[in-house]
Amino acid sequence: xxxxxxxxxxxxWDALHRQAAAALQQDWAYGSSLAALGVPVLRARLECDGExxxxxxxxxxxxxxxxxxxxxxRGPVWRTRLSPEDETRAFAALKRTLxxxxxxxxxxxPEVEEGQAHxxxxxxxxxxxxxxxxxxxxxxxxxLKAQLDxxxxxxxxxxxxxxxxxxxxxxxxxxYRWLLDxxxxxxxxxxxxxxxxxxxxLYVNSRRQPAANVLTFRADLGRDRVAAMMFxxxxxxxxxxxxWTTEAGRDSNAHHLILWRGIQALKEAGVRVLDLGGVNTxxxxxxxxxxLGTGGKVVTxxxxxx
Numbered sequence: 001x002x003x004x005x006x007x008x009x010x011x012x013w014d015a016l017h018r019q020a021a022a023a024l025q026q027d028w029a030y031g032s033s034l035a036a037l038g039v040p041v042l043r044a045r046l047e048c049d050g051e052x053x054x055x056x057x058x059x060x061x062x063x064x065x066x067x068x069x070x071x072x073x074r075g076p077v078w079r080t081r082l083s084p085e086d087e088t089r090a091f092a093a094l095k096r097t098l099x100x101x102x103x104x105x106x107x108x109x110p111e112v113e114e115g116q117a118h119x120x121x122x123x124x125x126x127x128x129x130x131x132x133x134x135x136x137x138x139x140x141x142x143x144l145k146a147q148l149d150x151x152x153x154x155x156x157x158x159x160x161x162x163x164x165x166x167x168x169x170x171x172x173x174x175x176y177r178w179l180l181d182x183x184x185x186x187x188x189x190x191x192x193x194x195x196x197x198x199x200x201x202l203y204v205n206s207r208r209q210p211a212a213n214v215l216t217f218r219a220d221l222g223r224d225r226v227a228a229m230m231f232x233x234x235x236x237x238x239x240x241x242x243x244w245t246t247e248a249g250r251d252s253n254a255h256h257l258i259l260w261r262g263i264q265a266l267k268e269a270g271v272r273v274l275d276l277g278g279v280n281t282x283x284x285x286x287x288x289x290x291x292l293g294t295g296g297k298v299v300t301x302x303x304x305x306x
Contacts, residue, residue: 001046001048001053001089001092001093002046002047002093003044003045003046003090003097004045005043005044005097005099006043006099007043007045007055010028012052013028013055014027014028014235016077017055017077017234017235018235018236020077020078020079021235021236021272021273022074022075022077022111022235022237023073023074023075023111023234023239024074024232024275025057025059025074026055026056026057026074026075026076026077027234028043028057029206029207029213029234030057030203030234031043031057031059032202032206033199033203033206034199037199037202039060040059040060041057041058041059042057042058042060042070042098042099042100043055043056043057043058044056044058044094044097046076046093046094048086052079053078053079053080053082053086053090054076054078054079054090055076055077056072056075056076056077057072057075058070058071058072058106059073060100065101065102066102067102067103067104067105068101068102068103068104068105069104069105069106069107070098070100070104070105070106070107071107071108071109071304072094072107072108073109074110074301075108075109075111076090076094076108076110077111082119083119084117084118084119084121085119086119087119087120088119088120088121088122089119091106091108091119091120091122091123094106105306106306107126107304107305108120108123108304108306109127109129109301109303109304110301110302110305111301112301113299113301113302114129114300114301114303116302118302120302120305123305123306124305124306125303125304125305126303126305127303128303129300129301129302129304130300131278131279131280131299131300131301132276132278132279132298132299132301133275133276133277133279133294133296133297133298133299134273134274134275134276134296134297134299135263135274135276135296135297136272136297137263137266137267137274138272141263141264141267144295147294147295148293148294148295149292149293149294149295151293152256152290152293152294152295155253155256156253156256156257156260158253159252159254159256159257160257162221162253162254163221164219164226164252164254164257165219165221166217166218166219166220166257166258166261167218167220168216168217168265169217169228171204171211171213176200176214176216178225179216179228179230179242179244180197180200182228182244183242183244184197186244195241200214200230203232212233212269213232213233213234214230214231214232214233215230215231215238215262215265215266215269216228216229216230217258217261217262217265218258219249219255219257221248221254224248225246226245226248226249226252227243227244227245227246227249227254227255228243228244228258229242229243229244229255229262230242230243231266231274233266233271236270236271236272236273237272237274237275238266238271238273238275239275239277240259240262240274240276240277241277243255243287255290256290259294274296276294276296279291279292
């Protein structure tokens with residue numbers, strides 16, 4: 001097993017990423033956008049006997065010149081599922097050749113469900129895995145509607161009858177900047193962390209067609225904006241990234257209608273998988289109920305290993 005670092009072939013990278021409908025954090029454009037902000041990014045392709053088996057994107061955090069850690073979040077992305085033994089050899093190759101100086105660590109948060117066999121056993125788990133809700137958009141809209149929780153479906157019907165107008169927001173920064181401002185204000189109030197504001201402009205324009213990178217919907221009630229959602233699109237998958245609402249938006253169940261319209265638009269764009277993001281029933285019970293009510297699959301990942 002050989003790890004080749006410094007991949008420059010974005011097209012080949014994107015092709016494998018699309019095939020796997022892989023996570024946002026393994027998207028070439030995600031890494032390039034962070035790199036443009038000064039965040040060190042490493043990419044490796046894994047080969048055996050001349051055949052590409054997978055790829056891994058790492059974000060690097062350093063402590064001066066003394067130590068650094070390279071984190072591969074929700075990767076590597078495999079061309080085909082490897083045996084645990086082959087995965088172990090792949091991780092060993094990555095760790096052995098990691099192109100960092102000084103004291104170095106490699107951390108991996110694999111796209112492997114808790115309880116599934118994997119090749120990480122020689123490594124030590126340091127953080128338990130997050131849970132997220134994943135929707136299979138290869139189903140028909142009828143099938144997706146049938147799997148909705150009855151209360152979720154009722155809220156959707158109420159929202160459709162509420163007089164709310166849903167419109168797609170353009171990809172010009174001036175058209176969605178207000179939503180980023182609202183997101184940053186929310187993070188500040190709740191002491192939350194997330195991608196920096198500048199990342200979004202870079203990601204939206206990371207490919208020739210910005211509409212292939214982002215989908216934003218806004219809900220209006222009369223002349224007032226009452227809710228919005230932003231989805232980041234990465235190949236044949238998408239991630240629910242930002243949600244914002246007002247009291248009027250909550251009262252009219254605007255997010256139910258926005259998400260439903262978003263699902264339809266993503267399907268039409270060829271997206272097969274929608275990641276609704278983490279669920280935390282203790283800290284954000286209402287948000288968790290909203291995501292779980294879609295009938296998507298709850299996926300708990302294996303955790304972070306070093």
